[in-house]
Amino acid sequence: MALDRLIEGIAKLQNPTVAGLDPVLDYVPGFIKEKAFTQHGETLEGAAGAILEFNKGLIDALCGIVPAVKPQCAYYEMYGWHGVKALYDTIAYAKDKGLFVITDGKRNDIGPTMQAYTTAHLGTVTVGQRTYVPFGGDCLTVNGYLGSDGITPLLDTCRAQDKGIFVLVKTSNPSSGELQNQIFEGGETLYGTVGHLCEQWGEGLPGKYGYSGVGAVVGATYPEQLAELRRDLTHTFFLAPGYGAQGGGAKDVAPAFDSNGLGAVVNASRSIMTAWKKSGAPETDYAQAAAQEAKRMRDEIIQEIGAISLPSVNG
């Protein structure tokens, strides 16, 4: 099961974090942009070439430190089809380096349309006699707020292709409570209800370490909800974005973890990608600066939660 592979990577590297790959040209060092613009002009192709080169440098520097990367589709789509190709190439490069890839698409639709998103990001597509892997990520972020019709089409593909999903439950943004904290008659919150649905959806995708292939997104900016949901959702692994640039810290995310130091993977994007700007490092050292920041984040979280161990597995 896909999340077992993520969990094993986390335990091997003793690092429960994922580096977000959300590149905009402003984060890319000048020497990379100059090279890409010389080759392709100041065009969408030039921009996509620059972000791909930037990502490859980051991946090379991060691959022994973090177990996973999370490219957010929007940052690639904004550079048109060249950008979408850069997303494909980024996923392929990261997988080649042994990284687990969470494609952050926050996709949602119903029935056959959701099936099409699933095929695109987690499945295979057949054209004539040949079968292709359109994007090839290991997991996809999805929005469950259309209900089960938007999620069940994913589950067969996850089972067949060894993939997983992270469902938005309690998002990291300041206004997430406007809807997600609403309380139903009977006292349950909307985010709690979606969390319990994750437990149900995950029943058909059990993992060997106790966590299913249906994870939940719970923001690093909401420690109380992380604690509450960790208590309630014993089989649901969390993706916790919002560390760093959005203000979440190691103490905030600590409640997301179980007694083995498992249960969550914490995402940071801008704080890693732009570390070279903040540290004042020469731009040619951007990847080393990102690696330094990733190590700092790892050490800060490990100090809070202790060493990570895999529970023993029968059979």
Ligand SMILES: O=C(O)c1cc(=O)[nH]c(=O)n1[C@@H]1O[C@H](COP(=O)(O)O)[C@@H](O)[C@H]1O
């Ligand atoms: O699904 C996500 O990854 C996500 C959910 C959420 O609640 N909050 C959130 O910030 N994210 C994503 O996590 C990343 C956070 O980036 P930074 O704020 O730069 O670390 C972005 O890719 C967001 O789209």
